[in-house]
């Protein structure tokens with residue numbers, strides 16, 4: 166203990182770490198009414214870390230080549246000691262990440278935390294959301310199974326609906342007329358390099374914006390739950406008399422992380438194939454399309470939307486409009502009220518939208 | 533005080549769980565990364581006798597490493613590890629000089645593996661072999 170203190174003293178007189186710890190940890194005060202939803206971001210950071218680590222481990226044995234990809238994944242599952250564990254953590258983790266991400270977004274929505282001055286936080290978060298979708302889509306192809314091959318064929322094909330440029334865009338996405346070895350090359354580069362690096366950069370930006378605006382006060386349990394931001398000049402939202410991030414809220418973060426890990430490992434150990442339809446176990450065959458080819462659960466609503474409109478362009482446009490609306494929400498909803506129950510229009514739209522999304526997903530699943 | 537006591541207790545529990553979980557995952561990750569060498573470690577290598585001509589050397593893989601068979605002028609057979617005893621490069625056979633040279637730092641060996649020049653500290657390791665019915669069995 167004495168030795169540890171002397172070591173910290175030695176470092177402290179040189180770079181002043183105690184001052185940083187005081188400012189960022191023990192002296193970083195959060196609202197007293199802060200709730201569990203504020204820990205979703207930390208859970209997401211942990212998930213991102215697990216995905217990066219398990220992904221690097223998979224890279225050791227995975228072969229990004231159409232002739233060998235499926236074989237290498239099968240060998241990771243069957244031959245490499247604990248390969249199944251690493252792969253299942255990565256595959257299950259990707260699904261869980263989308264789930265937690267949706268919870269994070271919903272909590273930001275319902276607590277009105279996207280409102281001024283947090284537009285940058287929302288926008289960087291929204292880009293992260295699209296990147297998570299992109300990294301899932303590109304990762305799906307890598308095992309080169311029947312599922313990978315045909316899900317990618319259908320997904321890339323939807324760009325065909327775009328007028329004029331559509332057919333060329335599809336070929337550009339695939340690197341060839343049909344999904345094939347060139348597609349694997351580009352999806353691999355996107356999945357293991359470009360998108361993860363981009364996500365790391367955006368997570369950095371996301372946290373930077375959070376630091377500059379300060380954490381929002383939850384709208385619950387307050388007489389006045391309107392947005393206190395004045396505008397006009399920069400203003401950090403501080404919380405005098407609040408609870409310190411360390412140790413108080415860090416412990417709550419950690420508790421959420423452990424609840425997450427319990428759920429995550431329960432799936433990994435007791436139902437690892439929860440997210441695997443049987444076509445995931447057959448090697449890709451470009452000449453045989455399997456009967457029921459479906460995307461992952463979080464793309465089912467998009468899939469069903471494309472199906473219900475007689476014209477693909479309409480289906481695609483509807484989705485583009487919905488995504489743009491969501492991205493620009495802080496600029497559209499400019500009301501000062503943040504409590505969900507005092508925002509009836511918002512509440513109806515949000516719950517309606519959620520039900521629509523759920524309904525389309527279930528419909529997509531059973532259609 | 534009471535509140536801080538509970539917080540400390542929670543911290544120790546969660547920290548302990550984190551440490552336990554990390555340790556539990558360390559073993560699988562170690563096993564995942566550990567080299568899997570037992571494949572073919574004791575396997576013998578059989579080479580037809582006619583493949584090794586007089587004054588020539590035949591290189592082959594043996595026990596996960598490189599080995600060489602030489603038939604010296606006069607017909608005597610020698611089986612050696614081809615791994616240079618200096619820093620582990622693979623030696624080359626010089627037919628004209630009837631010796632081994634290591635390209636990395638210029639070590640020289642006789643066909644029996646004895647060092648004649650350069651930095652190698654030890655002779656090339658000899659490998660056991662037997663000859664029967666026109667086939668050489670190394671190992």
Ligand code: HEM
Nearest residue numbers: 203205206207209210273278286287290291293294380381
């Ligand atoms: C990889 C994905 C993401 C990570 C790692 C991440 C991480 C975080 C972290 C650590 C925080 C601070 C703690 C908290 O309030 O939870 C935060 C806050 C926030 N995030 Fe995210 N986030 C991600 C995606 C998103 C998305 C998709 C959105 C919305 C489109 C979003 C919007 C916000 C907003 C508005 C805040 C500020 C909340 C407040 O101050 O009350 N984030 N994020």
Ligand code: FES
Nearest residue numbers: 616618619634637
């Ligand atoms: S490694 Fe052979 S001489 Fe140095």
